Amino acid sequence: MHSTINAAETAGSGTGTVAEIIDVGNYTYLRLEEQGIWIAASRLPAAVGDKVKFSGGAEMRNFHSRTLDRTFESIFFVQMAHRVGQDVDNIHRAAKEAEGHGSEKMALTKSVSVQAPAPGEISPLADGKTIADILERSVQLKDQSVSLRARVIKVNQNIMGKNWITLQDGTGTKPNNKLIATSSELVSPGDLVVASGVLRNDIDIGSGYTYKVMLENTTFSQHNVAP
Template identity: 40%
Template sequence: MKKQLTLILAGLMTLALAAGCKEKTPEVTEQQKPAAAAPTAPAAKGKSGTVVETMNSGGYTYLQVDTGTEKIWAAAPEFPVKVGDPVVVPEGMPMANYHSKTLNRDFEVVYFVDSVMVGGEQAAAGQSTMPEGHPPITAAEGNGVDVSGIKKAEGGNTVSEIFSAKSELAGKEVTVRGKVVKFSPQIMGKNWIHLQDGTGDNGSNDLTVTTDSTVNVGDTVLVSGVLNTDKDFGYGYQYAVIVEDAKIIVE
C-alpha cells in the first residue's frame, strides 16, 4: 500500500512540474512580432509650380505647390512667400504620413528642403537655371573695386587660404576680411555677397557669402561664419566653398 501511495505522489509531482514549466514558456503574440516597416515615399525631384496654399508654423513655412500635373507639399525654414508666387522646390527628404503637432494637421507626404526658390524666372525641373538675379557661380568681376592692401583678419584666413584648405576648414567657423565686389539682396530669402581680398587666382579669389546683413559694393567687411563645401543648390549650381548665414562687420 505504501509503495502504491509513493508511486501516486511521485506521479502527481511530475505532472505539477510539467505544468509549471509550460506556464513559464513565453508565447509570441501578434503584438510582440516585429512591425512591418512603414512604406517610404520616393525621393522628390526638383519641381516648379505655383503656390496654392501656405502657412508658417514651428519655424517652418509649409506650402502646397501646383505643378500643373500634381499638387505637392513642401516645407523649409521660414521664408516669405504668398499664394500665387511661382516657386521651384529642389530635391528634398520625403516624410510620409507626417503629422505636424504645431499645425495639428496630417499630410500624406511632405518634402522637407533647405530652401525654396521664390519669384524670378523659374525653371522646369531638371533645367540648369536659377531665379533671376541669382549670383553667378563663377567669380564676380571686380567691378572696379580696389582690393589691394587688405590686411588679413587676425586669427583668420585669406580668401585664397580658404579655397586651398577647404577640406580641413569644412564645417568650421572661418573669419576673413575683404571687400564687397558684388551684392545681391533677397535671393532665396538671403543677401548674397561676393568677397575678394586680392589673394588667389581665377577660381580661388572670390568667396561667396550669404547673410541677413546689408552692405554696399566697395565696403571693407569682416566676415565670420561656417564654411560649407561642395554646396549643391540643384539645377547644376554648385559652390566649391560658401560661407552661409555669416555675421558681417562693416569696417
C-alpha cells in the same frame, strides 16, 4: 511639446508644388502637395501653385512654432530652396556678374566700382581665415564656422530670399580669389567687413548650376566704409 531632430534625415531634397504658404519672420513655411510635407526655408517669395526645388533638409519632429502657436508633426528645415525656373536664372546671372562675365545689370544689384584689394592690403584676422585658406582647405572646412576680414566687391539683393555678397581679401589667384557669401544682412560695396558664416561645398541651386564653395548664414561686423 519639445521638438527633436532626426539625424538620419539630413539629406531631404526634392521638388514639389506649393499647396500652402506661411511667412514667419525671416522664414517661409511651405506645404508641398506631392510629398505632403512641410519645409521651412529662408524668406522665399512664392505663391500657391509655384513649383519649388529644395535641398539640404534636416527633419524636425514635433516642432512647435511659438509665433504660430502650432506644432508641426514633421518639418524639414532646408539649406536651399527656390522657385523652379525663376530664381535660379536670377542667381546665375548674379553670380556671373560677380565674376565679371555678365553684361546685363540686375535691378536689385548694388553696383559701384570697387577696386579689388591688393595682396597684403587687408590684414587677416588673428584667429580667422583668408579666402586662399578657405578655397584650398574647403573639404576639411566643410560645414564648419569660419571668419575672415574682406572687402565687399558686389551685392545682389533679395535673390531666393537672401543677399548674395562677393568678398575679396587680396589672397588667392584669379579666378580663385573671390568668395560668395549669402546673408539676411545687407552691406555695401566697398565696405571692409568681418564676415562669419558656415562653409558649404558643392551647392546645387538647380538647373545644372552648382557652386563649389559658398559661405552661408553669414553675419557681418566691424563695418568700415571705404572713402
